[in-house]
Amino acid sequence: MSTTATPAQVARDKLLGFHGQLIGPEDSNYEEARKVYNAMIERRPALIARCANTEDVTAAVRFARDQGLLLAIRGGGHNGGGLGTVDDGVVIDLSLLKDVQVDPDARVVRVGGGCTWGEVDRATGEHGLATPSGIISTTGVGGLTTGGGIGHLTRECGLTIDNLLEAEMVLASGEVVRANASEHPDLYWAIRGGGGNFGVVTSFLFRLHEVGTVFAGPTFWPVEQGAEVLKVYREFLPSAPRELNGFFAFATVPPAPPFPEELHLRKVSGIVWCYVGGEEAGAKAIAPLLDSVPEPLMHGVQPMPHAMLQGAFDGIYPPGDQWYWRADFVKEIPDEAVEIHARFGEVPTMKSTMHLYPIDGAAHDVGPSETAWSYRDAHWGSVFAGVDSDPANAPAIRNWSIDYHEALHPYSAGGAYVNMMMEEGEERVRASYRDNYDRLAAIKRTYDPDNLFRVNQNIRPAAG
Ligand SMILES: Cc1cc2nc3c(=O)[nH]c(=O)nc-3n(C[C@H](O)[C@H](O)[C@H](O)COP(=O)(O)OP(=O)(O)OC[C@H]3O[C@@H](n4cnc5c(N)ncnc54)[C@H](O)[C@@H]3O)c2cc1C
Numbered sequence: 001m002s003t004t005a006t007p008a009q010v011a012r013d014k015l016l017g018f019h020g021q022l023i024g025p026e027d028s029n030y031e032e033a034r035k036v037y038n039a040m041i042e043r044r045p046a047l048i049a050r051c052a053n054t055e056d057v058t059a060a061v062r063f064a065r066d067q068g069l070l071l072a073i074r075g076g077g078h079n080g081g082g083l084g085t086v087d088d089g090v091v092i093d094l095s096l097l098k099d100v101q102v103d104p105d106a107r108v109v110r111v112g113g114g115c116t117w118g119e120v121d122r123a124t125g126e127h128g129l130a131t132p133s134g135i136i137s138t139t140g141v142g143g144l145t146t147g148g149g150i151g152h153l154t155r156e157c158g159l160t161i162d163n164l165l166e167a168e169m170v171l172a173s174g175e176v177v178r179a180n181a182s183e184h185p186d187l188y189w190a191i192r193g194g195g196g197n198f199g200v201v202t203s204f205l206f207r208l209h210e211v212g213t214v215f216a217g218p219t220f221w222p223v224e225q226g227a228e229v230l231k232v233y234r235e236f237l238p239s240a241p242r243e244l245n246g247f248f249a250f251a252t253v254p255p256a257p258p259f260p261e262e263l264h265l266r267k268v269s270g271i272v273w274c275y276v277g278g279e280e281a282g283a284k285a286i287a288p289l290l291d292s293v294p295e296p297l298m299h300g301v302q303p304m305p306h307a308m309l310q311g312a313f314d315g316i317y318p319p320g321d322q323w324y325w326r327a328d329f330v331k332e333i334p335d336e337a338v339e340i341h342a343r344f345g346e347v348p349t350m351k352s353t354m355h356l357y358p359i360d361g362a363a364h365d366v367g368p369s370e371t372a373w374s375y376r377d378a379h380w381g382s383v384f385a386g387v388d389s390d391p392a393n394a395p396a397i398r399n400w401s402i403d404y405h406e407a408l409h410p411y412s413a414g415g416a417y418v419n420m421m422m423e424e425g426e427e428r429v430r431a432s433y434r435d436n437y438d439r440l441a442a443i444k445r446t447y448d449p450d451n452l453f454r455v456n457q458n459i460r461p462a463a464g
Helices: 005-012 030-034 056-065 118-125 142-145 184-193 223-239 280-289 306-310 333-345 389-412 426-447
Strands: 021-022 048-049 071-074 090-093 100-103 109-114 165-170 175-179 200-207 211-220 244-252 267-275 303-304 320-331 353-358 379-390
Touching: 005 021, 005 048, 005 056, 005 090, 005 267, 005 280, 030 048, 030 280, 048 056, 056 071, 056 090, 056 165, 100 118, 109 118, 118 142, 118 306, 142 200, 165 184, 175 184, 184 426, 211 280, 211 306, 223 244, 223 280, 223 333, 244 280, 267 280, 303 306, 320 389, 333 389
Parallel strands: 048 090, 071 090
Antiparallel strands: 021 048, 100 109, 109 200, 165 175, 165 200, 211 267, 211 303, 244 267, 244 353, 320 379, 353 379
């Protein structure tokens, strides 16, 4: 009787010099290795190539290509749509590429392609420095960066990609290249927003900013006052100093310290602040908003190290919850949109939330065609995140997210931040890149003509 070798067995025979681990369904660590952050995503790759260095990545890329297998790139495994894994294909798992080298004099940090932001923030924070990232420390540098990167420092320091100086990449051909302003500038342009479409980034070089202690934390109001607060916020934030970031949210107060017990599980509207600077200046910057809205239930803003702020949500959002989210870019929030927000603001589960992330200040210093990330004229990125630990609630959180998104979409700018989308089809991807799509498709043809890297928000290679 003849048996056909599985891809994992073939890989073990062929990739003899592989330094990392080749994990197949027959291995005892497979179940753990195949898990991604979003428990709604259940995929069974044929091979997980856990790479220890750039040569391993090259070998895994060539293997997937030669065997005609689908290929997914996994950085931190946080992607909502589960695009860091794939059924029956090869996952290039970068989680062993963890090197972080800070050069405080040159104000740069070189980061392995499999790092999470917590690892980077802790290392740079020791020098009172930071590069802009997101709001949760367990998110991967790889996916967040290549998709754009919106977070607490956006208004002061720009998007994450605005601070990306260079990337080392393994292309579909297996060739290793550096992409920066002078080497492969077209590729450098494309990876600043174009996601994992162009190759596997094995290391990133970021510019650092002086960000030591920040004045940060949440202010909460009753959910019923959400519309009133949002109307003040939409005018206030765009004219606030760049040092001040504040994303608007609908949420539930977590039932744990440091939140006062009487607020536990209360549905709220809120703003999560981050002022890059001292307490006095920060309080002064926030004051005009507080003067124009009702007395809050809680104003929990305080000085803290930037790296601590970055980990503040980690306890509420561990891996293994069910996630379903939709998103949009927003230029304005008219009264009609405020009314819709008020209608959906009572979130369906404790962890579900809606955020409006500011995209202005330094993010507007870069033009819409200077990087692949097109929506430089948007003022906010909205995300409707249905989250719960119980799979039985998956339909409810999914429906809330879709209904909320569909009701507000007519008031959006059209496209969405690719990092906060599910798999929503080609038209949604095109809408998110707008005028940059054709240039991205042409660059894709140069670097990945066969669309090997297609487990992502896919940009198809332009026709020859
Ligand atoms: C809890 C949570 C909070 C979040 N908060 C924010 C936030 O504040 N700001 C924000 O901007 N986004 C945020 N996101 C979205 C996040 O940016 C995306 O989910 C992103 O895809 C995660 O990157 P990852 O490396 O962890 O994902 P993975 O699932 O590992 O990868 C996702 C995709 O990224 C690409 N990719 C990953 N690594 C590489 C690499 N090294 N080289 C090339 N391509 C790569 C691949 O195409 C892959 O398909 C958040 C997500 C979650 C779940």
